[in-house]
Amino acid sequence: MSVIVSPSLLSADFLNLGKDIEMVNRSESEWVHLDIMDGVFVPNISYGLPIVAQIKKISRKLLDVHLMIVQPERYIEDFRKAGADILTVHIEASTHLHRTIQQIKTAGMKAGVALNPHTPVNQLEEIIHDIDVVLLMSVNPGFGGQSFIEQAVEKTHKLRKLINATGSPALIEIDGGVNYDTGRRLVQAGADALVAGSFVFKSKNPEEIIHGLKELDS
Ligand code: DX5
Numbered sequence: 001m002s003v004i005v006s007p008s009l010l011s012a013d014f015l016n017l018g019k020d021i022e023m024v025n026r027s028e029s030e031w032v033h034l035d036i037m038d039g040v041f042v043p044n045i046s047y048g049l050p051i052v053a054q055i056k057k058i059s060r061k062l063l064d065v066h067l068m069i070v071q072p073e074r075y076i077e078d079f080r081k082a083g084a085d086i087l088t089v090h091i092e093a094s095t096h097l098h099r100t101i102q103q104i105k106t107a108g109m110k111a112g113v114a115l116n117p118h119t120p121v122n123q124l125e126e127i128i129h130d131i132d133v134v135l136l137m138s139v140n141p142g143f144g145g146q147s148f149i150e151q152a153v154e155k156t157h158k159l160r161k162l163i164n165a166t167g168s169p170a171l172i173e174i175d176g177g178v179n180y181d182t183g184r185r186l187v188q189a190g191a192d193a194l195v196a197g198s199f200v201f202k203s204k205n206p207e208e209i210i211h212g213l214k215e216l217d218s
């Protein structure tokens with residue numbers, strides 16, 4: 001199975017968002033990545049529910065929503081209504097993670113759990129069976145265009161081992177600093193899905209970049 005690509009709209013042209021979503025629709029990506037930031041969990045503020053709902057109207061890709069907000073459990077129903085297909089919460093922001101995951105699934109979405117660069121994958125041991133997607137951050141969340149944290153490759157290896165050993169169905173998704181070089185090494189380490197923001201949207205030919213990421217072989 002080839003790698004799943006999830007272009008991050010954080011680096012899109014917000015004055016022409018419709019055009020960028022049409023590009024993603026035409027591309028070979030399976031998902032489209034939406035970064036929601038509250039200025040508390042992360043130092044930046046991005047966009048919120050009304051934008052997600054508008055994107056849903058024209059997107060033909062699964063909405064992969066990455067919540068970088070405190071108390072994400074308060075917004076599960078709102079994001080379902082806005083059209084999220086995958087809803088990912090940060091482990092560092094979720095006191096009752098088990099309950100939150102169940103609530104996301106009961107609402108009819110796939111449940112994702114994101115880990116900051118400093119958070120070890122063994123924190124997932126007791127919950128890995130319940131998760132649909134693990135999102136490993138390969139930059140500190142909050143901004144696009146940052147440099148890749150190398151430790152993410154080894155971390156991907158460790159998570160692949162944990163998932164294989166437990167028989168969990170979870171997919172491994174990596175977010176931050178993805179390009180052809182880091183992407184290839186992540187896929188080799190066991191990544192199933194790659195988020196790419198600036199690498200896609202700051203390029204002259206974003207569709208071609210998405211195609212190239214799809215070609216990365218394990
Ligand atoms: C960062 C976001 C990422 C961001 C990645 O907090 O979670 O999704 O858009 O951007 P690049 O691919 O430019 O590192």
Ligand code: ZN
Nearest residue numbers: 035066175195
């Ligand atoms: Zn993200």
